[in-house]
Amino acid sequence: MTLLILASTQGFWEVLSEGLLVLEDPPGYRSLYGNISMFARTIFWMAGAALTVAGWVAVMKQLPF
Numbered sequence: 001m002t003l004l005i006l007a008s009t010q011g012f013w014e015v016l017s018e019g020l021l022v023l024e025d026p027p028g029y030r031s032l033y034g035n036i037s038m039f040a041r042t043i044f045w046m047a048g049a050a051l052t053v054a055g056w057v058a059v060m061k062q063l064p065f
Helices: 002-024 026-033 038-062
Strands: none
Touching (some): 002 026
């Protein structure tokens, strides 16, 4: 459980930081990651989102409501 929460936190920060880069400087994002395939970027975004959601689900299942 602790490992899942730590991974979830890391996934959240990765998605948040990349999202802020996309929103603040789209041309900069394209120049930094233009040589990375769309498949790899999609896997990154999906993995980060999945880790984030998994952590929230695990925590919510532990709460007594």
